[in-house]
Amino acid sequence: MKAxxxxxxxxxxxxxxxxxxxLHGYAIMEALLExxxxxxxxxxxxxxxxxxxxxxxxxxxxxxxxxxxxxxRTYQLTSAGQKMLATGKSEWETFRAVVEGVLRPxxxx
Amino acid sequence: MKAxxxxxxxxxxxxxxxxxxxLHGYAIMEALLExxxxxxxxxxxxxxxxxxxxxxxxxxxxxxxxxxxxxxRTYQLTSAGQKMLATGKSEWETFRAVVEGVLRPxxxx
DNA sequence: GACGACATGTAGAGACGCTACATGTAGACG
DNA sequence: CGTCTACATGTAGCGTCTCTACATGTCGTC
Numbered sequence: 001m002k003a004x005x006x007x008x009x010x011x012x013x014x015x016x017x018x019x020x021x022x023l024h025g026y027a028i029m030e031a032l033l034e035x036x037x038x039x040x041x042x043x044x045x046x047x048x049x050x051x052x053x054x055x056x057x058x059x060x061x062x063x064x065x066x067x068x069x070x071x072x073r074t075y076q077l078t079s080a081g082q083k084m085l086a087t088g089k090s091e092w093e094t095f096r097a098v099v100e101g102v103l104r105p106x107x108x109x
Numbered sequence: 110m111k112a113x114x115x116x117x118x119x120x121x122x123x124x125x126x127x128x129x130x131x132l133h134g135y136a137i138m139e140a141l142l143e144x145x146x147x148x149x150x151x152x153x154x155x156x157x158x159x160x161x162x163x164x165x166x167x168x169x170x171x172x173x174x175x176x177x178x179x180x181x182r183t184y185q186l187t188s189a190g191q192k193m194l195a196t197g198k199s200e201w202e203t204f205r206a207v208v209e210g211v212l213r214p215x216x217x218x
Numbered sequence: 219g220a221c222g223a224c225a226t227g228t229a230g231a232g233a234c235g236c237t238a239c240a241t242g243t244a245g246a247c248g
Numbered sequence: 249c250g251t252c253t254a255c256a257t258g259t260a261g262c263g264t265c266t267c268t269a270c271a272t273g274t275c276g277t278c
Binding site: 003005009012017035039040089094095101103 | 110111112113114115116117118121122125126141144145146148149197198200201203204205206207208210211212
């Protein structure tokens with residue numbers, strides 16, 4: 001999977017992963033890896049800046065904690081984030097319909 | 110639909126449109142608009158550079174003609190372009206599975 | 219003591235879709 | 249004749265996001 005393909009689609013995916021429960025960065029990485037069937041193995045240079053961006057935008061809120069001597073920054077979805085996630089899901093459906101409408105040999109060309 | 114969403118997905122869409130018949134730039138724009146149900150209205154600053162990029166990469170070949178006093182550059186798919194289109198379609202399926210695996214409330218979270 | 223898993227982060231590069239601009243023809247309408 | 253819309257192609261420069269590479273540190277195990 002090419003890197004560029006992810007553009008603009010990563011944000012809702014991150015939000016989706018923390019929807020049911022707050023997670024810290026590393027756990028978000030693992031969750032994405034698992035939910036994607038091993039396909040989505042984000043480098044830290046992608047994930048952490050994305051998380052900060054989402055927090056700055058008000059979609060996530062973070063909190064530091066220490067577990068087993070390791071510091072964790074745990075992110076949870078804000079109410080704005082929930083709305084954004086819903087929007088993102090809806091936009092994904094649109095996008096998907098657009099791509100498939102173009103890609104599949106249309107009914108009558 | 111956000112601009113970034115398109116990143117990395119535009120190329121296969123363009124190739125798909127010229128698969129069945131060669132088209133010139135403006136006609137490709139119209140075909141994309143039609144196949145996408147009016148959603149995909151590309152600005153010329155996106156389409157024309159993309160076409161040149163695809164030609165430079167060897168996926169498209171172009172030829173000038175004049176129709177009704179207007180000059181047209183008509184693009185057709187090369188054999189490399191056909192392969193690329195097949196790859197692109199396959200990658201789209203993967204990508205789609207990844208996004209939906211993450212986005213939809215997973216079976217057991 | 220070294221290594222792998224856990225955990226977070228920054229700096230800089232590269233790619234590409236967008237806005238805005240530039241150019242020109244053909245046909246319709248008043 | 250002048251203006252406007254559709255047709256038709258193109259470039260310059262911007263902004264943004266993901267990536268690579270690097271930096272730092274803990275914990276448990278061998």
